[in-house]
Amino acid sequence: MPRDSRIRTVVLTVRYAVRSSYYEDWLDAFTASPLFEATTFNLFRRGERSAAKRAVGNAELVVALHACSADTLEFIEPLREALKARRGRFLTLVGNEYNLPWARLADKRRFIAETGADWVGTQLPLEAGEWLYEGTGARVLALPHAANEAVFRRDRPDEARAIDIGGRSFLYPLYIGDQDRNRVYELFAEIGPARGLRVDVAMNARLDRPNWAAFLNECRGTIGTEAGTRYLERDDRTALAIRDFLRDRARGPTIRADGWLHAAVRHLPYGVKDRLKALLARSPVRHEALAEDDAAVDEIQARFFAGHAPCPVYAKCISSRHFEAAATGTCQILMRGRYNDILEADRHYIPLAPDLADAAAAIERFRDPAERRRVAEAAYDLIQQCHTYRHRLASLHKAVSAA
Helix, strand or coil: CCHHHCEEEEEEECCCCCCCHHHHHHHHHHHHCCCEEEEEEECCCHHHHHHHHHHCCCCCEEEECHHHCCCCCCCCHHHHHHHHCCCCEEEEECCCCCCCCCCCHHHHHHHHHHCCCCEEEECCCHHHHHHHCCCCCCEEEECCCCECCCCCCCCCCHHHCCEEEEEECECCCHHHCCCHHHHHHHHHHHHHHHCCCCEEEECECCCCHHHHHHHHCCEEEEEECCEECCCCCCCCHHHHHHHHHHHHHCCCCEECCCCHHHHHHCCCCHHHHHHHHHHHHCCCCEECCCCCCHHHHHHHHHHHHCCCCCCCCCCEECCHHHHHHHHCCCEEEEECCCHHHHCCECCCEEEECCCCCCHHHHHHHHHCHHHHHHHHHHHHHHHHHHCEHHHHHHHHHHHHHHC
């Protein structure tokens, strides 16, 4: 490709000890792409924030990756005036497109509007993204995650894999009113071994990117649901009401996820964070981002979500985990959903009903090696043909060039 067709791009991210592999995948995609001449800045470092302020002024395109907004706007806020004064275009990829009291969608919407972002790249179905960012002045682009084929590869055949059903996740926060993924994990951990499956699932840890890819290559299958929630709100009112409710019923001190102590912990290695989390679980101190007991979850569901009207558009979405599993040839057993109209039930995954009443039948389908391989192969082919990060950046280049 001629050099003058490449778009001079400043890519902003926030890199510290987390295990969300798609943060690194998007960064790798931009730095390796022949379509973008990318200069990257880690806003977690003060010196790079200062350099980024100078660089955004002359870039043809500025891209803020998901990490810049997923948990906090703290590290991109210092670039607000530089972004407003930029000469080129600005695309922000919004992380965690659901309501949390410490990472509010209302604040993310405000930042988008006040910096005059040209585009928002949403993980949600396009109509949900357009509803969520209506009024910000930004055009919405459908940019779900994809497969990083350099990392997530089909390295081991189905018959050589030691685990039947594997998975790693965290419990979904009770603020979003969605317990589907939690229910799927809990059910398969219970009934899988009883039906002769080798099951290795956990909801209290994640693996880093290379170990997650290796783990998937040890699994014949994995389980899951769509990401996000049916109860998406532009103003976060329900999540904020739940925070107040939990604060009032708390019997001991609470660490706020947007407080100074939580911010300080970001600077620690991931292993240290894990040890601190284990200590916290045995102490009277509560962290508002960690799971409550089952009674609290049930009470919040009844008080805040029973009878609550869902979002007026379909707001659940495909996640990076679905592309990663497909790219490693791992068969997926998933709760039925739209998956951004990318994955099709019975073709690309073995479906589960929302009430999970057909879980036994899904397991029997999975136990058939020919059926399991057929489903995994169809998903693998789809991802390789249409849904790698190379495809995503080609789509983005076309949109930016047209503008």
